[in-house]
Amino acid sequence: MPRTVIADNAAPLERAPTEPLVEAIGQRVERMIINGEIPAGGKLNEYALAQQFQVSRTALREAVRTLERSGLVTILPNRGVFVRRVSLKEALDLFDVRAGLARTAGRLIAARATDAQIADLTSLHATMIAAWEARDVSRYYALNQTFHSLLMACSGNERLASLYEMLSNELHLFRRRNLGNSAQLEVSIQDHAKILDGITAHDPGKTERAFERHILMGKQRMLDTLSAQPEE
Amino acid sequence: MPRTVIADNAAPLERAPTEPLVEAIGQRVERMIINGEIPAGGKLNEYALAQQFQVSRTALREAVRTLERSGLVTILPNRGVFVRRVSLKEALDLFDVRAGLARTAGRLIAARATDAQIADLTSLHATMIAAWEARDVSRYYALNQTFHSLLMACSGNERLASLYEMLSNELHLFRRRNLGNSAQLEVSIQDHAKILDGITAHDPGKTERAFERHILMGKQRMLDTLSAQPEE
DNA sequence: AGCGTGTTTTTTATCTGCAATCGCCGCTGA
DNA sequence: TCAGCGGCGATTGCAGATAAAAAACACGCT
Known part of the structure; x- marks a missing residue:
């Protein structure tokens, strides 16, 4: 049963004096x-x-x-x-919505991304490959979030980006850290490469398919992980 | 400049005693x-x-x-x-996101809708045709909202439905009532028919295309209306 | 008249306090 | 022993009060 929780790192909150x-x-x-x-x-x-x-x-x-x-x-x-407790059903639903948003974003990004943005994404992608080669999972994890956030920003649609982020946050409530072993990381990198290809070619169809697929693979991965260790 | 507004119908608020x-x-x-x-x-x-x-x-x-x-x-x-003031750019963005959600929903609906739900939608569709024939625009407008809400509910994805509704609400903030003349209503009805066809045939591809297109047509309609009467 | 500045008024930001509600715990009686 | 039932402490819901900020105003100066 839920019990009251008081966080360990009890710090009295800091803020800029102007910030509400x-x-x-x-x-x-x-x-x-x-x-x-x-x-x-x-x-x-x-x-x-x-x-x-x-x-x-x-x-x-x-x-x-x-x-x-x-x-x-x-x-x-x-x-x-x-x-909030996110049930399996809800998590799957969130993935579906997220995939849809990714698809929409993919199309927009391919059409709108500037060369500078593409360069940033490409360079970040390279960094992520390095993190993978160093088997630094937690670093990869952090970079991955940045990559997605940068990607969404390139769509030029703020609402889209903010909704995507909101759903990603919500998904964090469903069991901690599914994304784990380096085999999965490799798949993720390949996905990203495909997305980047699409963007570089300014090919909306390819980009939207690649981005949507990337999310849906994540959903599948979660399901696989779950059936591997059904209950905890 | 924005000025304080006190609504005309100043009623002291009613609520069920249990409702917060x-x-x-x-x-x-x-x-x-x-x-x-x-x-x-x-x-x-x-x-x-x-x-x-x-x-x-x-x-x-x-x-x-x-x-x-x-x-x-x-x-x-x-x-x-x-x-909130919704700018033209923001309104267009909202339409894009909404179209993406519609597409996702379309796919799900085609796969999941029960016969009873399809019957409800079909009957509502008939009612809307009647409203159109009676040239009752405001009634059509209300029914249209119900139709969309029912549609989204059939997706079986609550978060998807609630986000869609949220965006629709937001869109209301961008100039009042664009949807107007009966020619537009007719197009809208044809769109709905196509969506229903897709659902009835349980054809995800057809349904998702029809639903997405329906929203994007709405976006286009808004742009047309706007260029007809550029500034007010 | 136009403009800057000090002052008053309005409105928001935050806090404290009291009342309502809930959950727990021990009591009672079967 | 255990289901039912008050009573009590803990916690939330809501209200009003105080502090701080911004806006409106008024004045005097140029």
């Missing part, structure tokens, strides 16, 4: 959730968190409300705020 | 915005609105914060809350 308090809190809590400092299903105690951040409960409540819309927490009336 | 106050306020304000009772760019005065609803500013603020995430309002620190 509520936003700072929101980002902070968001990070805590995505990093898994508060486990899925865990409860956020208003008083305790407010105390930890040295802010009032009001500010904290406002911040947490916004996280509800982005799907990171669930609010049960009179019960409290809980880090 | 903040949610009720949120939905109410959302409706007010989508219905255009508060014009795009208009300012929401916290005190005035709280007064009107007979609630505290705290509750109102919490509610409005959530609307920010869904893109209906913009919050300027220390300045206040404004109904």
Whole structure:
């Protein structure tokens, strides 16, 4: 059963003096959730968190409300705020939506990406290959996020990018780190290469197929991992 | 310049006693915005609105914060809350994302829709044809929303449906009612027929193309309308 | 008149407090 | 022993008060 969780690294929250308090809190809590400092299903105690951040409960409540819309927490009336649990069904759904967004993005990117952007992506891709060759999985993982984020930015459609990011965040709530062994990394790199090919050739059809496929392969990979270790 | 707006129909807010106050306020304000009772760019005065609803500013603020995430309002620190203005570029972006979601949905619907759901859609489609023949545009408009919402529900992917709805709401902020003359209605009906054909045949490819195209035609229609009456 | 500046007023940002609700725990009686 | 039931502490829901910021205003100067 969900129990109240107070994060270990209790720091009183830092922010630029101009930045609105509520936003700072929101980002902070968001990070805590995505990093898994508060486990899925865990409860956020208003008083305790407010105390930890040295802010009032009001500010904290406002911040947490916004996280509800982005799907990171669930609010049960009179019960409290809980880090959302993403079911397998929901995770699969998220992958499908994400794949659709990727497809849309792929088409746009192929049409719009500038040479400078393509150069950035290519160079990042090279860095990722290096990380793979060094078998540095966690570095690859971080670079991978950057790569996707850069990719989405190249679509020139901000809403598209922000929705994609939101869904990626939500997906983090479904079991920690599926992406693991280096064989999977290699597949991922090949996918990226195909996407880059499409973009470089400014071929919308090729790019959209490659990007969508990349996400759907991720979904498949998750399913494979799951059936390998069904319950934990 | 944006000026504070106090809606005309100042009703003190009704809700089921169990429903959380903040949610009720949120939905109410959302409706007010989508219905255009508060014009795009208009300012929401916290005190005035709280007064009107007979609630505290705290509750109102919490509610409005959530609307920010869904893109209906913009919050300027220390300045206040404004109904979001959607630029032409943003509207076009929204259409692109929406079209992508529609495509994804189309594929899923063709694969998953039950006979009962197909029957419902078909019957609704017939009702819409009747509304068109009666030249009842506003009725058609309402039915159209129901049709799309039913459609998305058939995808069996809740997140997909909710994102689609969110984007549709956002699009309402870009100039009022583009969908107008009956020639456009006829095109819309033909689109719907094609989508239904795809679904009935359980043909994912056909359905996804038809649904995506339907949205992109809407985008084109908006552009046409705009170039007809460039500035207002 | 136009402009800069100090002052008042309005509005927002945040905090504190009280009331309502929930969950837990121990009691009671079968 | 255990299901039912108050009572009580913990926690959330909501309201109002205070502090801080911005906007509106008014004045005097050029």
